Amino acid sequence: xxxxxxxxxxxxWIIRHSTSSLFSPHHSGRWLRRPCVQSRLxxxxxxxxxxxxxxxxxxxxxxxxxxxxxxxxxxxxxEEIYESVTNPATAKHCSSTLTALFVLGxxxxxxxxxxxxxxxxxxxxxxLLQQRISNLRKLGLREGSLQRVVAxxxxxxTVPVKTVKHVVMVLREKCLFTGRQVTDILRDSPAVxxxxxxxxxxxxxxxxxxxxxxxxxxxKNKLFGxxxxxxxxRHCFLERxxxxxxxxxxxxxxxxxxxxxxxxxxxxxxxxxxxxxxYGDVQAESDEEEEEEDDDDDDFEGKDSYRKRKKRx
Numbered sequence: 001x002x003x004x005x006x007x008x009x010x011x012x013w014i015i016r017h018s019t020s021s022l023f024s025p026h027h028s029g030r031w032l033r034r035p036c037v038q039s040r041l042x043x044x045x046x047x048x049x050x051x052x053x054x055x056x057x058x059x060x061x062x063x064x065x066x067x068x069x070x071x072x073x074x075x076x077x078x079e080e081i082y083e084s085v086t087n088p089a090t091a092k093h094c095s096s097t098l099t100a101l102f103v104l105g106x107x108x109x110x111x112x113x114x115x116x117x118x119x120x121x122x123x124x125x126x127x128l129l130q131q132r133i134s135n136l137r138k139l140g141l142r143e144g145s146l147q148r149v150v151a152x153x154x155x156x157x158t159v160p161v162k163t164v165k166h167v168v169m170v171l172r173e174k175c176l177f178t179g180r181q182v183t184d185i186l187r188d189s190p191a192v193x194x195x196x197x198x199x200x201x202x203x204x205x206x207x208x209x210x211x212x213x214x215x216x217x218x219x220k221n222k223l224f225g226x227x228x229x230x231x232x233x234r235h236c237f238l239e240r241x242x243x244x245x246x247x248x249x250x251x252x253x254x255x256x257x258x259x260x261x262x263x264x265x266x267x268x269x270x271x272x273x274x275x276x277x278x279y280g281d282v283q284a285e286s287d288e289e290e291e292e293e294d295d296d297d298d299d300f301e302g303k304d305s306y307r308k309r310k311k312r313x
Contacts, residue, residue, distance in 0.1 A: 100130060
């Protein structure tokens with residue numbers, strides 16, 4: 001009995017965390033007052049039944065469109081979520097997933113975008129979501145930064161706490177980043193939690209020993225948001241041209257090496273150019289298809305006019 005948290009404290013915890021959102025500071029409080037959510041939260045605050053208590057009837061786990069509307073979703077948003085949970089396995093945890101995301105402080109629009117990016121969250125237990133969110137807070141992601149990370153990279157909530165701890169351990173113990181630097185890495189490059197640990201350590205060693213870049217510069221320039229292959233390709237190109245030199249044991253070189261940010265910015269610019277080129281190719285194909293359709297129409301009109309002239313004769 002002593003281990004059970006009083007329902008009033010649980011409710012105060014929910015309200016305290018739900019009203020501190022950067023995205024919508026007042027929305028979560030309104031959401032908690034809606035009938036559908038009240039029934040959900042109040043049922044979770046009731047004491048668990050003992051062996052002498054009657055077994056409560058099973059509730060329908062599928063959310064209705066009206067319930068989603070009561071949560072604050074628009075008609076189109078409610079329909080999108082409703083269509084996504086037609087599978088019973090998905091619908092089972094949908095209500096608890098929405099509860100956890102709203103308590104985190106996300107507004108309905110952010111929740112819809114997040115779930116469309118990462119539908120795996122529909123099938124994630126609420127207890128696991130809360131554990132992972134709590135762990136991210138312990139790692140230094142505070143209100144505002146935490147919501148931005150989750151909204152930008154929702155897959156971070158699908159990663160087990162143990163996996164995240166292993167990544168943090170490699171960054172702290174093998175790469176010698178400070179706690180604050182690890183927090184910045186998680187905030188700016190959250191996909192690092194899914195990176196292979198051996199590859200993660202090798203990327204650090206390559207940049208640190210081969211390129212002579214310190215930890216602070218890596219964090220400042222968001223190194224872990226780029227692949228090692230792209231970085232190594234650019235570095236080797238500069239090295240062959242005599243524009244980059246590996247520092248000696250004292251960290252000295254006979255030339256002035258380009259800064260890491262200039263190399264990464266070059267890679268980013270190339271990525272943008274490739275995206276624009278791809279978009280241009282897609283647009284050109286679309287234009288060609290339209291021209292072919294126009295030609296077909298012209299041919300049809302020409303044949304039709306020929307038939308009319310022939311009839312007149």
